[in-house]
Amino acid sequence: xxxxxxxxxxxxxxxxxxxxxxxxxxxxxxxxxxxxxxxxxxxxxxxxxxxxxxxxxxxxxxxxxxxxxxxxxxxxxxxxxxxxxxxxxxxxxxxxxxxxxxxxxxxxxxxxxxxxxxxxxxxxxxxxxxxxxxxxxxxxxxxx
Amino acid sequence: xxxxxxxxxxxxxxxxxxxxxxxxxxxxxxxxxxxxxxxxxxxxxxxxxxxxxxxxxxxxxxxxxxxxxxxxxxxxxxxxxxxxxxxxxxxxxxxxxxxxxxxxxxxxxxxxxxxxxxxxxxxxxxxxxxxxxxxxxxxxxxxx
DNA sequence: AATACCGGCTTGTATAATGCAAGTAACTTT
DNA sequence: AAAGTTACTTGCATTATACAAGCCGGTATT
Numbered sequence: 023x024x025x026x027x028x029x030x031x032x033x034x035x036x037x038x039x040x041x042x043x044x045x046x047x048x049x050x051x052x053x054x055x056x057x058x059x060x061x062x063x064x065x066x067x068x069x070x071x072x073x074x075x076x077x078x079x080x081x082x083x084x085x086x087x088x089x090x091x092x093x094x095x096x097x098x099x100x101x102x103x104x105x106x107x108x109x110x111x112x113x114x115x116x117x118x119x120x121x122x123x124x125x126x127x128x129x130x131x132x133x134x135x136x137x138x139x140x141x142x143x144x145x146x147x148x149x150x151x152x153x154x155x156x157x158x159x160x161x162x163x164x165x166x
Numbered sequence: 167x168x169x170x171x172x173x174x175x176x177x178x179x180x181x182x183x184x185x186x187x188x189x190x191x192x193x194x195x196x197x198x199x200x201x202x203x204x205x206x207x208x209x210x211x212x213x214x215x216x217x218x219x220x221x222x223x224x225x226x227x228x229x230x231x232x233x234x235x236x237x238x239x240x241x242x243x244x245x246x247x248x249x250x251x252x253x254x255x256x257x258x259x260x261x262x263x264x265x266x267x268x269x270x271x272x273x274x275x276x277x278x279x280x281x282x283x284x285x286x287x288x289x290x291x292x293x294x295x296x297x298x299x300x301x302x303x304x305x306x307x308x309x310x
Numbered sequence: 311a312a313t314a315c316c317g318g319c320t321t322g323t324a325t326a327a328t329g330c331a332a333g334t335a336a337c338t339t340t
Numbered sequence: 341a342a343a344g345t346t347a348c349t350t351g352c353a354t355t356a357t358a359c360a361a362g363c364c365g366g367t368a369t370t
Contacts, residue, residue, distance in 0.1 A: 050293070050295075050296065052234075052235040052236075053233075053234040053235045054234075054295060054296045054297055055215075055218070055234070055235070055289075055296060055297070055298070055299055056285070056286050056288070056289025056290045056293055056296040056297075056298060057214065057215065057218050057282060057285045057286055057289055058215060058235055058289075058296075059289045059292075059293035059296050060285045060286075060288055060289040060292075060293075061211060061214055061215065061285070062211075064285075065209070065210060065211040065212075065214065066209060066210060066211070066327085066328095067205060067206075067209040067210070067328085068209075068328090070201065070205055070209065071199075071201065071202060071205065074199070074201050082346095082347095083346075083347055083348075084345095084346065084347080087347090089197075090196075090197040090198075090199070091196040091197045091199070091202055092196075094328075094329055094330065094331095095330095095347080095348065095349085096328085096329085096330090096348085096349070096350085097327090097328065097329075098348090099347080099348060099349075100327095100328095119336085119337070120335085120336045120337050120346080120347085121336090122346080122347075123347090130292055133288055133291065133292075134288060136284040136287065136288070137281065137284040137285055137288060138201060139284075140280040140281040140283075140284045141200070141201045141204045141205070141208075141281055142200050142201055142204075143280065144200070144204055144277055144278060144280070144281060145199075145200025145201055145202075145203045145204040146200045147277065148203075148204075148274055148277075149194070149198075149200055149203035149204075151194075151198060152194070152198045152199060152200040152202075152203050153198055153199070153200075154199070154200060155199055210356085210357095211357080212357090226317090226318095227317070227318055227319075228316095228317065228318080231317095231318090238357075238358055238359065238360095239318080239319065239320085239359095240319085240320070240321085240357085240358085240359090241356090241357065241358080242319090243318080243319060243320075244356095244357095263365080263366065263367095264317080264318085264364085264365045264366045264367095265365085266317075266318075267318090
């Protein structure tokens with residue numbers, strides 16, 4: 023006696039994609055885990071450092087680019103764009119000729135503070151010798 | 167009358183490197199900011215997700231690889247290696263034939279919990295519909 | 311005894327992200 | 341008029357990530 027079987031093989035990633043889309047949730051990038059969602063926006067070498075600077079009071083391109091980690095100009099521009107589209111940062115013109123923008127955190131961005139604070143606490147413990155940056159003092163232009 | 171000048175141009179990154187090395191601090195990768203130090207270890211798409219799983223009680227390769235974000239096998243292997251060399255994860259043999267390891271967080275890794283908790287809080291607020299994963303229940307082999 | 315299967319990776323290759331230097335547009339200063 | 345400044349953009353090299361397939365040391369099945 024013979025048995026006959028037909029095995030249909032679907033690529034797993036496509037199956038997962040379809041399963042995700044068929045649920046009436048907003049489609050998540052990797053999973054519906056809040057940590058995964060957060061890391062889809064924040065999970066890279068630079069984004070949280072830019073947010074650190076903005077939390078410390080830096081506002082302008084020049085202030086951000088001069089941070090000691092020496093971010094490349096194209097990366098900074100790219101991250102500011104991405105942070106804007108994800109609603110973490112908003113830009114605001116501070117002069118017209120030439121048109122220049124300041125960057126500030128939205129509520130969504132401000133709410134990242136506890137994450138940065140937790141990173142500071144961990145970093146201070148396990149990287150002794152590291153020093154926490156102070157709040158950025160904005161020099162008004164008429165002082166020397 | 168003629169003026170003569172010799173201008174020597176050094177590449178800025180080399181200058182910075184030398185300046186850093188001349189200070190008697192432990193050499194930091196990007197800066198001595200604790201956040202930058204932390205992100206040098208944790209700042210990518212996958213590392214903190216693996217740590218989430220370990221904090222939830224997962225221990226083995228197979229448990230880690232089956233997480234819903236579908237990390238690639240080579241990335242998981244690479245991250246486990248890096249996490250071990252940075253002292254966040256330790257591996258421990260749980261059988262000899264064939265030799266197999268379990269991965270567990272060290273104290274340094276456990277101390278990342280507040281960071282993950284902060285990420286969860288932020289993610290829950292700004293990605294409604296996301297759901298927090300429950301602690302991984304380890305099935306003992308003699309239970310069905 | 312041979313074949314299939316499983317867990318835990320490694321390898322090869324394609325695509326995407328990052329890093330670096332240089333260039334550009336619209337001004338201001340010398 | 342020439343040089344400098346700010347806020348970027350562009351081109352290209354290097355590095356990281358993604359995906360599929362393969363491999364190794366075992367156990368289970370036929």
